[in-house]
Amino acid sequence: MKQLLWLRVNDEDYEVWVESWKTLLEVLREELDLTGAKEGCQEGYCGACTVLIDGKAVKSCLVLARHAQGRLITTIEGLTKDGQLHPLQQTFIDHFAVQCGFCTPGMILAAKALLDENPDPREEQVKTALSGNLCRCTGYVKIVEAVLAAKEKLPR
Amino acid sequence: MAELSVVGKSVRRVDALEKVTGKAKFCSDFKTPGMLYAKLLRSPYPHAKIVYIDTSKAVGLPGVKAVITGKDVPPVRIGAVFWDEYILPYDNIVRAIGQPVAAVAALTKEVAEEALDLIDVEYEELPAVFDVEEATKEDPPAILHPDLAQYLSPMPFLKARPEPGRPNIFNHFKIRNGDVERGFQEAELIVENRFSTARIQHCQLETHRCDAWWEPDGTLVLRISSQGLWYDASALRLIFNLSPSKIRVLSSYEGGGFGGKIFTLTGPIAALLALKSGKPVRLEYTREEHFVDGRHRPQIITNIRDGVKKDGTIVAREMTISLDMGRHSSTTAIVSKNCAFGAVGTYRIPNFKLDTYGAYTNNPITGPYRGLGTPEVTWAIEQQMDILAERLGISAIEIRKRNILKEGDRDVCGQVTHSIGVEECLTKVAEWGGRNNKTEEQYPWKQGKGIAIGNKYTLAGTHSVVYVKVYPDARVEVRHGLHEIGQGLNTVLAQIVAEEFQVPVDWVKVTHGDTTLVGYDFCVCSSRATFHTGNATIKACQDAKRQIFETVSAKLGVNPEDLAIRAGEVYVPNWSGKSIKISELFTPEGLVVEKGEILGRGHFYGPIILEDPETGQSERMVTYYAHGACAVEVAVNVETGEVKVLRIAQCYDMGTPINPKMVEAQIEGGTVQGIGSAIYEEIVLERGMVVNPNFMDYKMPTAAEAPSSKNMKALIAAIPHREGPFGAKGLGEATMVPVAPAIANAVYNAVGIRIKDLPISREKIMRALDKIG
Numbered sequence: 007m008k009q010l011l012w013l014r015v016n017d018e019d020y021e022v023w024v025e026s027w028k029t030l031l032e033v034l035r036e037e038l039d040l041t042g043a044k045e046g047c048q049e050g051y052c053g054a055c056t057v058l059i060d061g062k063a064v065k066s067c068l069v070l071a072r073h074a075q076g077r078l079i080t081t082i083e084g085l086t087k088d089g090q091l092h093p094l095q096q097t098f099i100d101h102f103a104v105q106c107g108f109c110t111p112g113m114i115l116a117a118k119a120l121l122d123e124n125p126d127p128r129e130e131q132v133k134t135a136l137s138g139n140l141c142r143c144t145g146y147v148k149i150v151e152a153v154l155a156a157k158e159k160l161p162r
Numbered sequence: 163m164a165e166l167s168v169v170g171k172s173v174r175r176v177d178a179l180e181k182v183t184g185k186a187k188f189c190s191d192f193k194t195p196g197m198l199y200a201k202l203l204r205s206p207y208p209h210a211k212i213v214y215i216d217t218s219k220a221v222g223l224p225g226v227k228a229v230i231t232g233k234d235v236p237p238v239r240i241g242a243v244f245w246d247e248y249i250l251p252y253d254n255i256v257r258a259i260g261q262p263v264a265a266v267a268a269l270t271k272e273v274a275e276e277a278l279d280l281i282d283v284e285y286e287e288l289p290a291v292f293d294v295e296e297a298t299k300e301d302p303p304a305i306l307h308p309d310l311a312q313y314l315s316p317m318p319f320l321k322a323r324p325e326p327g328r329p330n331i332f333n334h335f336k337i338r339n340g341d342v343e344r345g346f347q348e349a350e351l352i353v354e355n356r357f358s359t360a361r362i363q364h365c366q367l368e369t370h371r372c373d374a375w376w377e378p379d380g381t382l383v384l385r386i387s388s389q390g391l392w393y394d395a396s397a398l399r400l401i402f403n404l405s406p407s408k409i410r411v412l413s414s415y416e417g418g419g420f421g422g423k424i425f426t427l428t429g430p431i432a433a434l435l436a437l438k439s440g441k442p443v444r445l446e447y448t449r450e451e452h453f454v455d456g457r458h459r460p461q462i463i464t465n466i467r468d469g470v471k472k473d474g475t476i477v478a479r480e481m482t483i484s485l486d487m488g489r490h491s492s493t494t495a496i497v498s499k500n501c502a503f504g505a506v507g508t509y510r511i512p513n514f515k516l517d518t519y520g521a522y523t524n525n526p527i528t529g530p531y532r533g534l535g536t537p538e539v540t541w542a543i544e545q546q547m548d549i550l551a552e553r554l555g556i557s558a559i560e561i562r563k564r565n566i567l568k569e570g571d572r573d574v575c576g577q578v579t580h581s582i583g584v585e586e587c588l589t590k591v592a593e594w595g596g597r598n599n600k601t602e603e604q605y606p607w608k609q610g611k612g613i614a615i616g617n618k619y620t621l622a623g624t625h626s627v628v629y630v631k632v633y634p635d636a637r638v639e640v641r642h643g644l645h646e647i648g649q650g651l652n653t654v655l656a657q658i659v660a661e662e663f664q665v666p667v668d669w670v671k672v673t674h675g676d677t678t679l680v681g682y683d684f685c686v687c688s689s690r691a692t693f694h695t696g697n698a699t700i701k702a703c704q705d706a707k708r709q710i711f712e713t714v715s716a717k718l719g720v721n722p723e724d725l726a727i728r729a730g731e732v733y734v735p736n737w738s739g740k741s742i743k744i745s746e747l748f749t750p751e752g753l754v755v756e757k758g759e760i761l762g763r764g765h766f767y768g769p770i771i772l773e774d775p776e777t778g779q780s781e782r783m784v785t786y787y788a789h790g791a792c793a794v795e796v797a798v799n800v801e802t803g804e805v806k807v808l809r810i811a812q813c814y815d816m817g818t819p820i821n822p823k824m825v826e827a828q829i830e831g832g833t834v835q836g837i838g839s840a841i842y843e844e845i846v847l848e849r850g851m852v853v854n855p856n857f858m859d860y861k862m863p864t865a866a867e868a869p870s871s872k873n874m875k876a877l878i879a880a881i882p883h884r885e886g887p888f889g890a891k892g893l894g895e896a897t898m899v900p901v902a903p904a905i906a907n908a909v910y911n912a913v914g915i916r917i918k919d920l921p922i923s924r925e926k927i928m929r930a931l932d933k934i935g
Contacts, residue, residue: 049857099175102178109367144831145830146864
């Protein structure tokens with residue numbers, strides 16, 4: 007049965023009628039047209055659907071949309087502020103950390119969650135933090151480089 | 163060659179901004195109003211006859227709009243090379259677990275799934291064969307395609323050749339050169355070994371998917387995640403008997419290909435459901451479906467027998483290669499021949515004999531995976547080279563250098579070698595590897611070093627057509643017929659156009675993914691796009707410039723051939739007299755009075771000479787070979803069998819790098835895929851059933867397993883190719899080829915055990931260590 011949900015996504019409020027069992031990923035993509043989060047496995051392994059809930063990286067295919075009510079949800083679409091790219095978005099471009107791009111939104115948000123919690127991670131910490139996000143194209147080298155470069159650009 | 167201004171520079175990827183902001187659209191980011199969702203019922207048996215199928219309960223479920231089975235499909239067999247497969251079992255035979263048996267389209271995914279449970283199917287199990295060596299016998303336990311002799315093989319560049327008397331073999335490819343028996347008689351050492359590779363999966367993050375609908379005029383429209391929209395269009399035309407103007411294939415960005423998305427798996431069923439329901443239909447594979455029936459890299463067993471002189475010179479080589487291709491030939495038919503080129507493009511061998519046997523089994527469907535069989539064959543050759551070197555007491559580098567092909571040599575298929583930089587690649591990675599002495603070993607870790615070399619051919623006999631349109635503001639649009647699957651093609655073509663028109667890259671607009679707008683192109687495969695589509699792009703630019711120069715020459719009173727263009731201005735070089743801006747050629751409505759529009763067209767064909775079927779000899783068997791080398795240092799834990807890659811370097815001779823950073827990125831990606839295939843990855847089959855169809859049980863490398871940037875080196879040996887665009891060749895697939903054997907050689911160097919069957923799992927290492935005590 008459908009129920010009315012209030013979701014706060016990227017600083018905007020949304021009201022949607024959805025079935026109680028719909029995941030946050032499905033609601034973001036199908037109801038709110040926020041298609042930046044990707045569906046790669048629907049099982050919580052690949053990380054392509056990663057979004058931030060209250061600043062923490064979460065696999066949105068594993069969260070029921072109704073459980074995300076009253077929380078602050080950030081998707082890749084909410085990362086660019088006033089036309090200004092987030093430093094991670096810029097360093098992903100500059101370091102050629104993007105290939106097919108399917109993992110990129112989730113990867114950037116997982117990296118953001120890390121840098122928000124630990125603004126000066128070591129390389130090993132970056133690799134551990136990103137190990138829930140699969141990428142088949144890059145071999146991860148340039149992604150890790152981009153995250154390490156972004157930490158230098160964050161406002162302190 | 164004149165100094166280049168854009169080609170050869172590491173300009174930013176033209177698709178990166180869209181991708182980091184989440185704006186880049188992939189197949190299922192589009193919505194079609196009124197769209198239905200499709201689900202497939204799949205066979206639970208590896209080989210069975212469908213004796214009864216009843217869909218009436220499913221049809222009656224509210225929300226269900228169409229149900230199809232083998233009874234509803236056009237009686238047309240298709241295939242990428244060898245036409246052996248109905249889109250659903252029209253012949254009532256299923257040949258693998260996971261093969262689609264019926265399909266449902268409904269208002270929601272959930273209703274479609276529920277409907278699958280209501281379809282009654284009764285099967286009668288048939289004997290099955292899972293082992294490829296059993297399957298290739300004269301009297302196998304099961305024959306998959308008794309009508310094999312009637313199947314068509316109409317592709318111009320590849321004919322499947324069944325083997326009379328061995329009923330599961332659908333392709334037997336032969337190479338004969340010199341006199342192998344005499345070669346072995348001359349040999350001072352003969353060594354024979356058997357190697358095999360595991361089935362693995364591409365694991366593209368975006369699974370197979372498409373949307374299909376029919377326009378009122380009878381045009382079929384398909385939006386698809388694919389590596390070849392024209393290839394897909396040709397399959398759908400055949401199935402639905404459509405005229406060429408009645409099919410339109412769309413594609414957007416794609417979440418990875420690696421060979422697995424050549425030739426559509428989803429399109430025909432979605433199109434038939436759309437036809438039956440009169441609605442748009444979306445068909446997406448779940449991750450589990452993608453693992454089960456989304457194509458695997460085939461298992462390949464290679465027997466290799468070498469005769470060598472004491473100095474390491476190879477005088478004879480004989481190879482027998484068996485490929486477990488699964489239920490149908492699909493795209494894997496190409497692999498069953500072209501895997502052989504892994505044994506052709508690297509070494510000079512005076513007496514050579516090779517046979518490949520592509521065979522049907524009741525295992526799931528397979529297909530090309532980054533290298534089309536060459537990594538699997540190289541897995542055998544490059545371990546064999548180390549084995550020979552050790553037996554002869556010479557170094558691994560020396561034996562390779564002694565036998566590699568040189569510029570101008572004829573290879574074992576009779577093609578003259580050109581643009582070969584394998585020696586330089588080997589030298590570069592060996593230098594890098596030599597720089598580091600082993601760090602101190604700490605029990606239970608033991609360290610070792612290994613190298614390997616290899617090649618990747620690019621398919622001959624394919625076409626590319628590109629259009630280039632010049633706008634009044636001097637911006638240039640390139641319309642290409644391929645896909646941006648992450649390999650960077652849009653950026654490469656933008657750089658080529660920018661170079662030709664002498665404009666910044668951001669003056670170039672790249673349009674792709676709509677067969678009504680773009681030119682024909684064969685496919686994103688075989689590392690062919692930079693070379694073929696790049697060459698067609700140059701020709702299209704030249705055609706557009708010719709049109710501009712003709713228009714300008716009349717206005718300036720000079721010969722068209724004396725004109726040049728830069729930054730939107732046409733001028734006469736070395737003459738300060740006159741110039742004219744592109745914008746001045748256009749009327750305010752955006753029209754060139756003399757020509758209407760400036761629209762250039764370029765066509766490139768990479769020629770092929772079909773081989774002699776008995777000897778495999780051809781002057782132009784492949785378009786070119788790219789070569790490379792890998793050096794690796796590993797640590798092996800003798801208590802657990804774990805293998806860690808400590809440092810790894812790869813070098814490739816992919817001609818002139820159009821964008822060096824993107825080359826580096828490709829090599830890094832191929833390196834880690836190679837590491838995955840070497841140490842971690844395996845599709846585990848039990849009587850044809852995939853027992854690990856998820857990312858938990860199928861272990862592909864994460865960031866934690868990938869070497870860090872200081873321990874991974876991507877090197878380039880820029881040996882130009884005379885026919886390449888600005889001297890470039892393709893690269894993508896080659897980067898995976900030598901990685902696994904280099905790791906195996908390093909493991910041997912570390913602990914003295916030789917693992918001949920991929921992957922180099924902990925279990926195999928512990929067992930082997932146990933044996934040697």
